[in-house]
Amino acid sequence: MKTDPNLNHFMFEAIELSIRNVKEGKGGPFAAIVVKDGRVISRGTNLVTSTSDPTAHAEIVAIREACKVLKSFQLVGCELYTSCEPCPMCMGAIYWARPARVYFGSTRKDAAKIGFDDSFIYNELTKSISRRKIPLIQCMREEALAAFREWQQKDDKISY
Amino acid sequence: MKTDPNLNHFMFEAIELSIRNVKEGKGGPFAAIVVKDGRVISRGTNLVTSTSDPTAHAEIVAIREACKVLKSFQLVGCELYTSCEPCPMCMGAIYWARPARVYFGSTRKDAAKIGFDDSFIYNELTKSISRRKIPLIQCMREEALAAFREWQQKDDKISY
Numbered sequence: 001m002k003t004d005p006n007l008n009h010f011m012f013e014a015i016e017l018s019i020r021n022v023k024e025g026k027g028g029p030f031a032a033i034v035v036k037d038g039r040v041i042s043r044g045t046n047l048v049t050s051t052s053d054p055t056a057h058a059e060i061v062a063i064r065e066a067c068k069v070l071k072s073f074q075l076v077g078c079e080l081y082t083s084c085e086p087c088p089m090c091m092g093a094i095y096w097a098r099p100a101r102v103y104f105g106s107t108r109k110d111a112a113k114i115g116f117d118d119s120f121i122y123n124e125l126t127k128s129i130s131r132r133k134i135p136l137i138q139c140m141r142e143e144a145l146a147a148f149r150e151w152q153q154k155d156d157k158i159s160y
Numbered sequence: 161m162k163t164d165p166n167l168n169h170f171m172f173e174a175i176e177l178s179i180r181n182v183k184e185g186k187g188g189p190f191a192a193i194v195v196k197d198g199r200v201i202s203r204g205t206n207l208v209t210s211t212s213d214p215t216a217h218a219e220i221v222a223i224r225e226a227c228k229v230l231k232s233f234q235l236v237g238c239e240l241y242t243s244c245e246p247c248p249m250c251m252g253a254i255y256w257a258r259p260a261r262v263y264f265g266s267t268r269k270d271a272a273k274i275g276f277d278d279s280f281i282y283n284e285l286t287k288s289i290s291r292r293k294i295p296l297i298q299c300m301r302e303e304a305l306a307a308f309r310e311w312q313q314k315d316d317k318i319s320y
Contacts, residue, residue: 011300018307022314029307049318053224054233054256060215073214083304085296088285089252094294095281096214096249101295105304114308115319121255125248126286134254135261136245140171144243144265147178147189148274154182158209159275 010035010081011103013043018058018083021045028116032058032082034066034075034099041078042066058082059090063097073160075099084111087118088125096160170195170241171263173203178218178243181205188276192218192242194226194235194259201238202226218242219250223257233320235259244271247278248285256320 010033017031027046034041044061048054059082067073078099084106086094094102112119129136151157170193177191187206194201204222208214219242227233238259244266246254254262272279289296311317 008300012303015300015304015307018304019310022307022310022317025316025318028320029311031307048233048256048320052227052231052233054227054235054320055215055220055224055253057256064213064215067212067214071212073208073212075214083307085289085298087252087256088248089250089256091285092247092249092252092281093215095277095284096208096247099294101297103297103299105298105300106308107298107301110301110305110308114312117255121252122285124255125251125282129245134259137261137263138245138265138267139263140168140175140265141267141270143172144175144178145270147175147182147191147243148266148270150179150182151189152274156185157182158185160188160208160214 010040010079011083011105013040014081014083015105017043017045021058026050027056029114030058030082030084032062032080034062034078034080036066036070036075036078041069055089057087057090059086060093063093067097073097079103084108085118087111087116088121170200170239171243171265173200174241174243175265177203177205181218186210187216189274190218190242190244192222192240194222194238194240196226196230196235196238201229215249217247217250219246220253223253227257233257239263244268245278247271247276248281 030046042065044058047056075097080102085104108118190206202225204218207216235257240262245264268278
């Protein structure tokens with residue numbers, strides 16, 4: 001396999017950022033970088049505790065910033081370098097943002113070993129709704145479908 | 161089963177918001193509300209296309225806002241009402257925020273029928289990394305683990 005000469009450089013920077021993030025007390029030991037055409041578009045680190053935002057994982061922060069820079073809700077042709085395998089929340093964000101590929105360093109199991117819930121959440125999402133740790137209760141489906149009918153009938157909608 | 165008298169009221173409001181969101185052209189047909197002690201703490205609608213932010217799903221918007229209001233990265237004792245079953249990104253955010261329970265209206269299959277990727281992403285996350293549609297490539301694991309060692313050695317860390 002041919003190795004991209006820039007690969008290690010970007011991953012190295014993501015890892016450096018993840019270490020600095022811990023030292024500076026900004027949040028968990030995670031960082032991510034979005035790259036397009038060999039240029040860094042955005043950098044993100046985990047800011048959950050310093051910003052009181054449970055969604056402020058490194059990948060989410062980097063994706064949101066990259067989309068702001070590109071003025072687009074899609075990361076077409078971009079690559080995401082992240083210091084650790086993305087959790088289900090971040091993987092979901094990746095699928096919605098649709099970058100070309102993702103490089104990661106450590107794994108969900110490595111993260112679980114130091115106390116992060118990534119593996120637990122992956123397991124939860126494979127369970128049927130009735131067996132999840134956080135109860136999920138369905139109600140008013142018929143009424144809720146009215147919004148979907150509204151969406152289907154809308155002529156000038158922007159799909160994503 | 162005894163029904164919470166406020167239940168339909170909150171879900172009704174979430175559904176109303178989801179319909180209005182489409183009419184106002186702000187984004188997809190989705191809305192969510194965070195409730196604590198019978199009071200609405202935050203409201204969120206899907207703002208993906210209007211804010212160029214692929215992570216701006218209704219649940220994420222509502223969770224971020226609720227955490228801002230409560231000045232906490234945890235939604236202890238809160239309930240989330242969402243007009244549609246949360247996608248994997250939003251379910252991930254829910255597990256990280258840890259509300260007491262989640263009520264939802266329509267399902268991931270209903271969402272798939274009108275063109276949203278929720279079901280597809282759920283399926284992707286059950287696949288091994290090598291079989292996913294967006295390539296996930298591991299590299300530099302040993303180097304990346306340095307951030308985890310830094311985290312473990314940190315005395316004043318805030319876990320989440």
